[in-house]
Amino acid sequence: MASRVVLLGPDGQLGHDVRRAHVASGDRFDLQALRRADLDIAVPGEIEHVLGDRRFDVLLNCAAYTGVDAAEDDAASAFAVNAHAVRSLAAVCAARKARLIHISTDYVFGGDAARKRPLPEDAPVAPVNVYGESKALGETLAREVHGDVVVVRTASLFGAAGIGGRGGNFVETIIRDGRDSGSLRVVDERTMSPTSSADVARVLIRMVTEGCAAGCYHVVNSGSATWFEFARAIVRGASIEATVTPCPASEYSSRAARPRYSVLDNSKAAAVFGAMSSWQEALDRHLHLRGHRQA
Numbered sequence: 406m407a408s409r410v411v412l413l414g415p416d417g418q419l420g421h422d423v424r425r426a427h428v429a430s431g432d433r434f435d436l437q438a439l440r441r442a443d444l445d446i447a448v449p450g451e452i453e454h455v456l457g458d459r460r461f462d463v464l465l466n467c468a469a470y471t472g473v474d475a476a477e478d479d480a481a482s483a484f485a486v487n488a489h490a491v492r493s494l495a496a497v498c499a500a501r502k503a504r505l506i507h508i509s510t511d512y513v514f515g516g517d518a519a520r521k522r523p524l525p526e527d528a529p530v531a532p533v534n535v536y537g538e539s540k541a542l543g544e545t546l547a548r549e550v551h552g553d554v555v556v557v558r559t560a561s562l563f564g565a566a567g568i569g570g571r572g573g574n575f576v577e578t579i580i581r582d583g584r585d586s587g588s589l590r591v592v593d594e595r596t597m598s599p600t601s602s603a604d605v606a607r608v609l610i611r612m613v614t615e616g617c618a619a620g621c622y623h624v625v626n627s628g629s630a631t632w633f634e635f636a637r638a639i640v641r642g643a644s645i646e647a648t649v650t651p652c653p654a655s656e657y658s659s660r661a662a663r664p665r666y667s668v669l670d671n672s673k674a675a676a677v678f679g680a681m682s683s684w685q686e687a688l689d690r691h692l693h694l695r696g697h698r699q700a
């Protein structure tokens with residue numbers, strides 16, 4: 406079992422839940438949270454400077470440039486954080502024989518628009534936007550420089566902290582807009598794996614405490630949904646008086662293209678860590694915890 410773990414991105418949506426899951430596991434290892442103020446991974450030389458003398462046996466990278474639309478106009482920043490910094494993190498890990506657990510995304514897929522079956526870990530990557538390209542390159546560069554890399558691809562996260570730790574995410578937006586307007590139109594042409602960041606965090610803690618073979622794992626809640634289906638479940642689960650109507654993606658113009666289908670097959674992770682809850686069960690738990698649903 407790893408005894409010293411460095412966590413990057415501890416205040417992001419996933420990083421926040423990793424810290425909670427670490428406490429819930431009984432603080433079974435030393436967790437050193439490094440915020441951007443401690444280590445800005447986009448600044449050349451900082452990774453080597455800050456991590457060079459630090460003792461750790463696992464580096465858990467939850468830091469990322471996650472602005473999917475912003476990345477279209479700022480590819481340099483997206484690639485600096487999601488690709489080139491990941492290479493440097495992997496190189497530092499290789500030099501000290503530490504494991505890198507790196508978080509990636511379903512957005513490395515999407516180019517196969519006709520796809521209708523969940524994607525396994527070895528499906529060819531085919532990103533449709535700059536963010537996805539930068540994340541796909543990060544995976545490749547990490548593997549090129551280090552043999553002990555675990556890539557965890559996850560998707561469509563909802564967690565207590567919200568995106569960037571600022572409280573907002575799709576669940577909160579649907580609840581707020583549903584209450585405010587009583588009527589929602591939500592895209593029904595994109596199918597994905599809605600996933601609780603708390604559930605992913607629990608698997609990450611088990612990866613640290615129990616270990617697993619190096620390689621790629623899809624860690625998402627079970628099942629799939631379109632954004633319309635997900636929104637309808639949120640409105641029902643939170644007992645909001647609002648109608649939810651399906652609409653085409655063309656109704657919402659966005660800077661970046663999005664995958665039409667990016668459902669991840671989680672059976673490899675399930676074989677090692679046990680079946681993941683369905684997204685409906687995970688959503689139920691989340692709504693209870695957030696006080697959006699009565700017992």
Ligand SMILES: NC(=O)c1ccc[n+]([C@@H]2O[C@H](COP(=O)([O-])OP(=O)(O)OC[C@H]3O[C@@H](n4cnc5c(N)ncnc54)[C@H](OP(=O)(O)O)[C@@H]3O)[C@@H](O)[C@H]2O)c1
Nearest residue numbers: 414417418419441445446468469510559560561562568569
């Ligand atoms: N959110 C999703 O739906 C989703 C879906 C699939 C995969 N993922 C992946 O899951 C991982 C975690 O995502 P998340 O939702 O937790 O993202 P998030 O809430 O946006 O958090 C990202 C974290 O990265 C930090 N960060 C960004 N640039 C940095 C830099 N240059 N140096 C150091 N730290 C930096 C941010 O710090 P600041 O607070 O200082 O900005 C923030 O704490 C990412 O790898 C993401 O690609 C997310």
